[in-house]
Amino acid sequence: xxxxxxxxxxxxxxxxxxxxxxxxxxxxxxxxxxxxxxxxxxxxxxxxxxxxxxxxxxxxxxxxxxxxxxxxxxxxxxxxxxxxxxxxxxxxxxxxxxxxxxxxxxxxxxxxxxxxxxxxxxxxxxxxxxxxxxxxxxxxxxxxxxxxxxxxxxxxxxxxxxxxxxxxxxxxxxxxxxxxxxxxxxxxxxxxxxxxxxxxxxxxxxxxxxxxxxxxxxxxxxxxx
Amino acid sequence: xxxxxxxxxxxxxxxxxxxxxxxxxxxxxxxxxxxxxxxxxxxxxxxxxxxxxxxxxxxxxxxxxxxxxxxxxxxxxxxxxxxxxxxxxxxxxxxxxxxxxxxxxxxxxxxxxxxxxxxxxxxxxxxxxxxxxxxxxxxxxxxxxxxxxxxxxxxxxxxxxxxxxxxxxxxxxxxxxxxxxxxxxxxxxxxxxxxxxxxxxxxxxxxxxxxxxxxxxxxxxxxxxxxxxxxxxxxxxxxxxxxxxxxxxxxxxxxxxxxxxxxxxxxxxxxxxxxxxxxxxxxxxxxxxxxxxxxxxxxxxxxxxxxxxxxxxxxxxxxxxxxxxxxxxxxxxxxxxxxxxxxxxxxxxxxxxxxxxxxxxxxxxxxxxxxxxxxxxxxxxxxxxxxxxxxxxxxxxxxxxxxxxxxxxxxxxxxxxxxxxxx
Ligand SMILES: Nc1ncnc2c1ncn2[C@@H]1O[C@H](COP(=O)(O)OP(=O)(O)OP(=O)(O)O)[C@@H](O)[C@H]1O
Ligand SMILES: [Mg+2]
Numbered sequence: 001x002x003x004x005x006x007x008x009x010x011x012x013x014x015x016x017x018x019x020x021x022x023x024x025x026x027x028x029x030x031x032x033x034x035x036x037x038x039x040x041x042x043x044x045x046x047x048x049x050x051x052x053x054x055x056x057x058x059x060x061x062x063x064x065x066x067x068x069x070x071x072x073x074x075x076x077x078x079x080x081x082x083x084x085x086x087x088x089x090x091x092x093x094x095x096x097x098x099x100x101x102x103x104x105x106x107x108x109x110x111x112x113x114x115x116x117x118x119x120x121x122x123x124x125x126x127x128x129x130x131x132x133x134x135x136x137x138x139x140x141x142x143x144x145x146x147x148x149x150x151x152x153x154x155x156x157x158x159x160x161x162x163x164x165x166x167x168x169x170x171x172x173x174x175x176x177x178x179x180x181x182x183x184x185x186x187x188x189x190x191x192x193x194x195x196x197x198x199x200x201x202x203x204x205x206x207x208x209x210x211x212x213x214x215x216x217x218x219x220x221x222x223x224x225x
Numbered sequence: 226x227x228x229x230x231x232x233x234x235x236x237x238x239x240x241x242x243x244x245x246x247x248x249x250x251x252x253x254x255x256x257x258x259x260x261x262x263x264x265x266x267x268x269x270x271x272x273x274x275x276x277x278x279x280x281x282x283x284x285x286x287x288x289x290x291x292x293x294x295x296x297x298x299x300x301x302x303x304x305x306x307x308x309x310x311x312x313x314x315x316x317x318x319x320x321x322x323x324x325x326x327x328x329x330x331x332x333x334x335x336x337x338x339x340x341x342x343x344x345x346x347x348x349x350x351x352x353x354x355x356x357x358x359x360x361x362x363x364x365x366x367x368x369x370x371x372x373x374x375x376x377x378x379x380x381x382x383x384x385x386x387x388x389x390x391x392x393x394x395x396x397x398x399x400x401x402x403x404x405x406x407x408x409x410x411x412x413x414x415x416x417x418x419x420x421x422x423x424x425x426x427x428x429x430x431x432x433x434x435x436x437x438x439x440x441x442x443x444x445x446x447x448x449x450x451x452x453x454x455x456x457x458x459x460x461x462x463x464x465x466x467x468x469x470x471x472x473x474x475x476x477x478x479x480x481x482x483x484x485x486x487x488x489x490x491x492x493x494x495x496x497x498x499x500x501x502x503x504x505x506x507x508x509x510x511x512x513x514x515x516x517x518x519x520x521x522x523x524x525x526x527x528x529x530x531x532x533x534x535x536x537x538x539x540x541x542x543x544x545x546x547x548x549x550x551x552x553x554x555x556x557x558x559x560x561x562x563x564x565x566x567x568x569x570x571x572x573x574x575x576x577x578x579x580x581x582x583x584x585x586x587x588x589x590x591x592x593x594x595x596x597x598x599x600x601x602x603x604x605x606x607x608x609x610x611x612x613x614x615x616x617x618x619x620x621x622x623x624x625x626x627x628x629x630x631x632x633x634x635x636x637x638x639x640x641x642x643x644x645x646x647x648x
Contacts, residue, residue: 054558055641074640075563082560093555093644097241109230110560158560 001065002028002051002162002193008059009046009216020046022216024060030161033188034195035204035224038213044197045166047213051195052085052164053077082110086155090167092147094139100126100150101135107158125153129183145176152183163187165196169203181206226565228572235573238545245541250581252537253623256530257585260619261612263527265604266520268611270513272603273439277505280433280443282372283320283475285505289486291322291472292501292508303462305496306469312492314369318480323367323454324468327435327444330452331360332411332420340404348400348448364432364446365454365464370473374432376446381407381424385453392421393453399428400448416457426451435471439512440599474502516600531619534581538574538627546570546631553635554643563635570631574624582620586613 009021020043028034036044049055050062053069056077062069067080086107094103101122108118126132129149134142139150148168155163165184169177181203188194196207204210205224212220239246274285281288296302313322335341336359345358354362371385378396385394397405402425411420431443458464474489476482486502493500553566589612593605
């Protein structure tokens, strides 16, 4: 369970100070399917990164299952992230010099899973997403839709409970985006918490809860029938 | 992350920057080779001194060489040399003076000894001596310096004195211990001088060479005889002349070496001979001087290239990690930690430097094996004992220094910034 209280995130540079998140209170139960919406620069990605333990928070409290994230250093966040979080990005975030197989394998390497188990798991996920025949291809050799499937396969290999997707359909055409949402719906149905950031109402409507953010504050939080 | 997995990434990364890796490798290889050569040069003198010290019974400070810069092929010159040696032997504080030489001799008693001939055929197979298996290789050494080198006698007597019946002493090499037993009488076919076997030398006995004794390996005595220098040869101009490069004077403990050498020089002057008499340590130093001349340049080059090596390993790694920021972002997002990424950087540097070390060390080993210079053996031992250790230490330092900047950069990278533009 994700429980956030009065979360503030300030980006501070020599010449600027941006209050990207300004007092967020939010609870997300296990197994929820949530869309985060809002105008550009409203703090959606920032919120996702804080939830995903990619960044520390400036003020407030963040409880993730048994962890008190706000008390942890970046160094300790690596461990939490490894155990709890999987990401899917708009531009897929595949390493270009590594094959699909090698990309999908990364979370398992981080978890020190042995080779034979890695192979079994990776192929299982690749098959599930229908791209097991592309295992040896480089990301540049396959289509955007196939790349996003590889990215999802990678998110699934680690079997973490929370999947965070920042504009996952942003770089895909409508049809492929639709397929992706169907996959995420299935993944959510299998018990995982799925949180996606999106601009697209159609995409958001596939989820069960829609949170709106404006200027770093939550302005709406509704069940989606 | 496990080491094997770290390595997987590192090899991939290195292959992705082949050209840069090759460049860094070359600079590092050159620096290791130069360092290795510098170390070898720096220690050659020390090793050489120790080697000679080990060979000489009385060490390099109490063994003096009498050098004859000018030689004449006349009987007068020969007689003067012998007078000088005789004079040296009378000096207080002198254990003994004399010269030695290796050459072939024939002993009447062995000319038809089947066992002896068969043994020599075996021992000298494929060498020029193999054609005359009935003859013998003999180290003729004057009584005064008969214990110049450490030779142990395992059977018989180690006294090297004319026998009661007038025969000269002769020690046989280990290989002949059953074929030419103690007590065997031998007659030098050319001179008629009588010898008697008085001892058997221990296996592995050695003596300094007779040509360039400082630069060449020792002569093995297992397949040779050691005989007292034949008086007939002492009277022969050619054999004396050929022994002039191995003329030594051993002094006693606490003797006044300077005084002795002055007296020998004075006597030589009186005889109108120009000689130098100095401890082998001093002779060694002169011998090595030309090899040491370019040491300064070697040190400078080695230090410079080590610096280049550090610079190139460090900068290539720094550039690489800056280019790899997106990859690191992806790794962070997929559960890797800063420690994992630092491991990759360190392993990458270790791999490059280790590869350079192996190539450089291998190359040096190979070229030393093909080396024909007088210092080959010494250099090989320095290479094995010192260069290996020094180079590994330098390699460790190069890796350590080269990791400083990259690690500092990685520690400052924020995972969230690395995935910017990929969201
Ligand atoms: N690393 C950073 N340093 C400084 N400011 C930042 C940083 N990341 C984000 N910001 C600022 O914080 C605010 C929120 O940014 P964020 O990326 O969370 O917005 P977003 O809602 O995801 O926008 P978009 O829809 O364009 O992706 C913006 O004003 C942005 O400029
Ligand atoms: Mg964003």
